[in-house]
Amino acid sequence: MARKLIFNQDLLEITISRLCKQLIENHNTFGSSVILGLQPRGVIFSKRIAGKMEELTGRPVPAGALDITFYRDDFRRRNNPLKANTTDVPFIIEEKNVILVDDVLFTGRSVRAALDAMSAFGRPKTVELLVLVDRKYVRDLPIEPNYVGRHVITLPSQNVEVQWKEQGYKKDSIWLINKDEEN
Amino acid sequence: MARLSVQHLLGIQNLTLDDIELIFETADNFKEVINRPIKKVPSLRDITIANVFFENSTRTRLSFELAEKRLSADVVNFSSSSSSVKKGETLLDTVNNILAMKVDMIVMRHSSPGAPHFLANHISANIVNAGDGTHEHPTQALLDAFSIREKYKSFRGLKVAIIGDILHSRVALSNIFALKKLGAEVMVCGPNTLLPKYIGSLGVKVGLDVQKALEWCDVANVLRIQLERQQIKYFPSLREYSLYYGITKAMLDKLNKPITIMHPGPINRGVELSSDAADSEHSIILEQVENGVAIRMAILYLLALKKE
The missing domain is CATH 3.40.50.1370 (Aspartate/ornithine carbamoyltransferase)
Structure with missing residues (x-):
């Protein structure tokens, strides 16, 4: 099976640290900024970001979880329906600078659904997108991230698999997998 | 599997325990949705639902209609007291006429036990039983x-x-x-x-x-x-x-x-x-009434998923 490691534990920690510093550059002390992770894996990643931010700034950063299942444009077309997850937005979004956080940016359809889902909670001042892995040249929609862990050039026939310790894996790791050879 | 084992909700008797648990888990999420400032999600915006009530109802009908609207479905209402049923039309003809207007789902209450089961054998739209006589609700x-x-x-x-x-x-x-x-x-x-x-x-x-x-x-x-x-x-x-x-x-x-x-x-x-x-x-x-909307949203949402 052709698997290529994109991120290992050490690289991941360095990258999270760098992303946090970029965020601090733009958002200072997070006085009017909030982090929103996309369910399910973007939430794990956003909690890591929020944890690191607290470590760096010395104060907690408001972080929530957004589930986009009900906002997807493909939910009735999927062969394997997705299970809905909890949404937890414990703060007011109105006039805030929102940073959407997801693990992998692929077609951009999840992010479109997330923009839609977020509007149910108010009108943010600005919205930015932070992703760990940006799959280049496979976008269906005109959506680009503001903060990127790593750009990866992939084919639509490939998969990016993210394994977090929170999901029960021994180590954090991110893999690029050829779907055809997976079976 | 995040999909029901049935295509219609005719009665609890036809559901598996997994189905019931899936409905509950989905309803948990919809309960959060209906407590938001904006209580609407766009999930069923391409679906039209007819509420066909051959028997009186306030709560159930209102609850279904709210659930449908909060899922962004298009809704038409029908009640037998003001319809051609009084002129002698059969149940199947009435429903087929509604379906000819491109309706995707039927929510029906009828005084005869088994009426939704009969319909399920004759039409392709999803049917939700909103009460059939003394049989099931x-x-x-x-x-x-x-x-x-x-x-x-x-x-x-x-x-x-x-x-x-x-x-x-x-x-x-x-x-x-x-x-x-x-x-x-x-x-x-x-x-x-x-x-x-x-x-x-x-x-x-x-x-x-x-x-x-x-x-x-x-x-x-x-x-x-x-x-x-x-x-x-x-x-x-x-x-x-x-x-x-x-x-x-x-x-x-x-x-x-x-x-x-x-x-x-x-x-x-x-x-x-x-x-x-x-x-x-x-x-x-009153909690039951609030939960009614979330449960009905979950059922309509799950029935609208693509068939296997």
Whole structure:
């Protein structure tokens, strides 16, 4: 099976640290900024970001979880329906600078659904997108991230698999997998 | 699997335990949605739903309509009192005419048991049974069980008494099916004339004394006397029924234990339930109504998913 490691534990920690510093550059002390992770894996990643931010700034950063299942444009077309997850937005979004956080940016359809889902909670001042892995040249929609862990050039026939310790894996790791050879 | 095993919601009898749990988990998420400032999601924006009611209803119909609108579905309403049914049209013709206008889902209430099952054999649209005669009322049973789950978390060893007119109640039958599948113990209680002969074969306890039933149970689901379905007299008078089977606050206070009172509505205050009991801290009647919208959203959403 052709698997290529994109991120290992050490690289991941360095990258999270760098992303946090970029965020601090733009958002200072997070006085009017909030982090929103996309369910399910973007939430794990956003909690890591929020944890690191607290470590760096010395104060907690408001972080929530957004589930986009009900906002997807493909939910009735999927062969394997997705299970809905909890949404937890414990703060007011109105006039805030929102940073959407997801693990992998692929077609951009999840992010479109997330923009839609977020509007149910108010009108943010600005919205930015932070992703760990940006799959280049496979976008269906005109959506680009503001903060990127790593750009990866992939084919639509490939998969990016993210394994977090929170999901029960021994180590954090991110893999690029050829779907055809997976079976 | 995040998909129901059925294409229609005809009754609880046809559902598996996995189906019921999937509906509950989905309803948890929709309950969060309907408590947001903007209570609407765009999931069913390409779906049209007809609410076809051949029998009167306030709560169920309103609850379905709100659920449909909060999922962004297009909704048409139909009630038999103002329709061609009065001119002699058959059920199948009426529904086929509605479907010819490109409707994707039918929510139907009908006075004949089995009417939605008959339709399911003849049409391709998804059907949701909103009550068929004295047979089943699956969405009510699901919202009742969902409300119990919210309060007690688990059904293992939980004792539920269904009290009142069991013979004419579709709510009772659906509740029995749902609670048994979920692992609760069920007792039915009412005057002998209002208990169906077959009831023991459903695996439920049968009681005639309401005070004993209250002492036994953790949850009491109190049902209305369905006078509109009673062609003969099953008991001497409503006053006598109320004296023997009416539940009052004093009876609940005497129990010396926590108890939950439920009622599918509409309540006949002073008959099966006194006002002070219906409005007491034991009652979760209005929570049931709130949960009804979330449960119905979950069912419509899950039925709209792509077929296998």
